[in-house]
Amino acid sequence: MIKHIVMWKFKDDAAEADKLEMKRQLEALKGVTPTLIDIEVGLDVLGSDQSKDIVLYSEFASMEDLTAYATHPAHLKVGELVKTLVCERMCVDYEV
Numbered sequence: 600m601i602k603h604i605v606m607w608k609f610k611d612d613a614a615e616a617d618k619l620e621m622k623r624q625l626e627a628l629k630g631v632t633p634t635l636i637d638i639e640v641g642l643d644v645l646g647s648d649q650s651k652d653i654v655l656y657s658e659f660a661s662m663e664d665l666t667a668y669a670t671h672p673a674h675l676k677v678g679e680l681v682k683t684l685v686c687e688r689m690c691v692d693y694e695v
Contacts, residue, residue: 625681
């Protein structure tokens with residue numbers, strides 16, 4: 600199993616409604632992108648200097664399935680919104 604974790608920092612001018620819409624659209628990928636086993640998206644509640652603003656946790660059966668998800672049209676469409684709202688991205692993919 601592959602675990603895919605992504606963290607972003609929002610741009611200073613990102614509206615709260617847009618942040619919630621990004622979360623909603625990411626969560627809506629479950630059931631639309633067939634290789635996505637599970638997904639969880641959370642907004643940071645701490646707000647420390649070390650915090651990122653939003654995190655995505657997702658699971659895939661294989662690296663091939665993660666690649667299929669990454670190139671799926673629904674994922675690419677959400678990515679267009681994400682790019683307008685964030686200024687920083689960090690990612691970790693690991694196998695369990």
